[in-house]
Amino acid sequence: MKLLFALFAGLVFGVGIAVSGMMDPAKVLNFFDLAGTWDPSLAFVMGGALMVTYTGYRLVWRRPAPLFADRFQVPTTTTIDRRLIGGAALFGIGWGIAGFCPGAAIPALGTGRWEVVLFLAAVAVGFGLRRILDARLNPQTTG
Amino acid sequence: MMETVFSPVASFGGGLAIGLGAVLLMLGLGRILGATGILSGMIFPERTDEFTWRAAMVLGMVLAPGLIFVVTGARPEITVPVSPLMIVVGGVIVGLGASLGSGCTSGHGVCGLSRLSLRSAVAVPVFMATAAVTVFLIRHVIGG
Numbered sequence: 001m002k003l004l005f006a007l008f009a010g011l012v013f014g015v016g017i018a019v020s021g022m023m024d025p026a027k028v029l030n031f032f033d034l035a036g037t038w039d040p041s042l043a044f045v046m047g048g049a050l051m052v053t054y055t056g057y058r059l060v061w062r063r064p065a066p067l068f069a070d071r072f073q074v075p076t077t078t079t080i081d082r083r084l085i086g087g088a089a090l091f092g093i094g095w096g097i098a099g100f101c102p103g104a105a106i107p108a109l110g111t112g113r114w115e116v117v118l119f120l121a122a123v124a125v126g127f128g129l130r131r132i133l134d135a136r137l138n139p140q141t142t143g
Numbered sequence: 144m145m146e147t148v149f150s151p152v153a154s155f156g157g158g159l160a161i162g163l164g165a166v167l168l169m170l171g172l173g174r175i176l177g178a179t180g181i182l183s184g185m186i187f188p189e190r191t192d193e194f195t196w197r198a199a200m201v202l203g204m205v206l207a208p209g210l211i212f213v214v215t216g217a218r219p220e221i222t223v224p225v226s227p228l229m230i231v232v233g234g235v236i237v238g239l240g241a242s243l244g245s246g247c248t249s250g251h252g253v254c255g256l257s258r259l260s261l262r263s264a265v266a267v268p269v270f271m272a273t274a275a276v277t278v279f280l281i282r283h284v285i286g287g
Binding site: 011014049071074089096099126 | 145146147148149150151153154155156157158159160161162163164165166167168169170171172173174175176177178179182183186187195196197199200201202203204205206207208209210211218219220221222223224225227229230231232233234235236237238239240241242243244245246247248249251252253254256257258260261262265266267269270271272273274275276277278279281282283
């Protein structure tokens with residue numbers, strides 16, 4: 001039941017990504033191309049998503065626990081460090097180069113385009129690189 | 144470079160569904176819908192139960208374009224105006240950066256901002272700005 005629920009949440013999210021235009025690199029890159037063929041559509045995606053999530057989270061958190069888990073697991077870190085800022089800066093650069101972000105590329109896999117497979121394989125390499133870097137710099141930490 | 148059609152209604156509607164997906168995951172499993180965490184937790188799982196819900200979620204996401212095709216009869220199309228080399232370069236940087244910065248558009252953008260997370264409030268303007276600068280450099284300085 002828990003897995004079916006996760007699948008359903010993924011399906012709803014994926015339909016949203018596909019309908020919104022987030023899945024289309026041409027649209028994403030145009031959103032960032034203020035000096036060229038600018039397409040502001042994706043601001044509406046963020047607006048709609050934030051309205052529902054902001055309100056919905058607060059309604060859900062009135063419950064003592066989620067339906068299929070014993071507690072809500074929300075990040076508690078508040079540290080603003082070089083890792084956060086540098087990581088976000090790098091992520092934006094990669095997003096601007098490829099036109100895909102992870103949340104858009106997963107549903108885009110369903111279109112069967114080989115470019116999406118290539119992108120996600122490269123993302124996995126990036127995840128692996130981060131783990132190697134962390135293991136080198138700080139052998140105690142894992143994950 | 145190519146024009147894309149301004150689509151405020153579809154984009155806003157899609158955004159509502161994206162938000163609903165995030166709320167459903169919080170309601171059911173109590174987890175943040177961050178594509179980076181879900182994907183990396185699936186590729187490098189620490190425990191079996193950490194793998195399965197993420198795999199189910201990813202499966203749902205991948206099935207979405209197919210569902211749209213079944214319901215509407217129209218196949219969702221995408222245009223990739225980027226060379227394979229740039230997809231690989233961008234992808235590796237996306238994976239490294241999102242993993243270092245603990246999130247991407249979904250985790251920091253949608254879920255983090257909705258939680259009023261300070262870290263996300265810093266991360267989102269940073270990645271939006273570097274993405275815009277990158278597109279400007281590629282399209283109008285290097286490619287211009």
